[in-house]
Amino acid sequence: MASSNANNLQLYLRLLRYVKPYWVPFALSIAGMVVMAATEPAFPALLKPLLDGSFVQKEGGLLAWLPVLIVAVFVVRGFASYLSSYAIGWVGNKVVMDLRNAMFVNLVRLPTHYYDNHTSGSLISKFTFDVLRVTGAATSVVSVLLHDSLTIAGLLAWLFWLNWKLTLVALLVGPPAVVITRAFSKRLRAMSRAEQEATGDLNHALEESIGCHRVVKVFGGQDYEAKRFDSGANKVRRFNMKVTAAAAANTPLIQIVVTIALALIVYLAARQAAADETTVGGFVSFLTALLLVFPPLRRDDRGRIRVLSHRVAAGVSAAAQADRRQSDLAAGARRRRKRISPDR
Numbered sequence: 001m002a003s004s005n006a007n008n009l010q011l012y013l014r015l016l017r018y019v020k021p022y023w024v025p026f027a028l029s030i031a032g033m034v035v036m037a038a039t040e041p042a043f044p045a046l047l048k049p050l051l052d053g054s055f056v057q058k059e060g061g062l063l064a065w066l067p068v069l070i071v072a073v074f075v076v077r078g079f080a081s082y083l084s085s086y087a088i089g090w091v092g093n094k095v096v097m098d099l100r101n102a103m104f105v106n107l108v109r110l111p112t113h114y115y116d117n118h119t120s121g122s123l124i125s126k127f128t129f130d131v132l133r134v135t136g137a138a139t140s141v142v143s144v145l146l147h148d149s150l151t152i153a154g155l156l157a158w159l160f161w162l163n164w165k166l167t168l169v170a171l172l173v174g175p176p177a178v179v180i181t182r183a184f185s186k187r188l189r190a191m192s193r194a195e196q197e198a199t200g201d202l203n204h205a206l207e208e209s210i211g212c213h214r215v216v217k218v219f220g221g222q223d224y225e226a227k228r229f230d231s232g233a234n235k236v237r238r239f240n241m242k243v244t245a246a247a248a249a250n251t252p253l254i255q256i257v258v259t260i261a262l263a264l265i266v267y268l269a270a271r272q273a274a275a276d277e278t279t280v281g282g283f284v285s286f287l288t289a290l291l292l293v294f295p296p297l298r299r300d301d302r303g304r305i306r307v308l309s310h311r312v313a314a315g316v317s318a319a320a321q322a323d324r325r326q327s328d329l330a331a332g333a334r335r336r337r338k339r340i341s342p343d344r
Helices: 002-039 042-056 061-107 112-117 120-133 137-162 164-171 174-211 213-218 222-274 280-298 304-322 324-340
Strands: none
Touching (some): 002 042, 002 137, 061 120, 174 213, 174 222, 222 280
């Protein structure tokens, strides 16, 4: 298991090297993410003086400009988001093109025994299914980790400055959320790999039925081929449902944990307000920042874990195909030497 994980990590690092020629747009995307993460705590930070000054203390002056600042913050975030998304999408598509070319160059040079041991459907699936799913795999994991890490750091700094007691209570959600997310992520990666293999088998059955349609008609094999295809399609459906079930169960479980923490925070905040230890603006700012920090902490986006699991699994599969040439050629050379070596 450890050897498999190390091998997958090595292949994924190989996949990341395809990004190196496009480091300039990738750096622009990272810069956009940094700006987005830096402006994340700005909105809850502006809420505190706005609410306390305007609604509680009835002050004017500079507070009149706070709504303008809020709009400016979101304008900057919107531009940074567009720059980051476009640049990372451009890099991802270039990586897919380069990976496809590398896979094909290696494929046409592989020895015959490799084709004998692999179905044509599974090979075609790597060029169609795996490579299409790998779009962004070499970039999304790095970018998500960077964006989430910076966002969490900024929001947690603001939360601790605002109310360190309530922040410690909120952080109690972290360990159970991590345990739940890891369990479902492991399940999703396993199901994603199985789904890709089942799709390759389905492609192989379809290709054989189309390429040998005359033989099927001559021997009356229509019913057999229909049952064979139905079995393959049902296998893909079952794996898809397992992926859907795991992704769907992750969100409500995390939400239950978060809701318990929020209820405890509201109770403690009410006690602090009764003792004049917090203000309305401070509590609203704290609650807003807390709601903003939970998504990157628990990664509760219904599609994020699922998409990244699919992409990493597909990326590892595609990178393995691109790297397969050397090992298979070496194995073929060893077999040829054994055949021509004299008996001892």
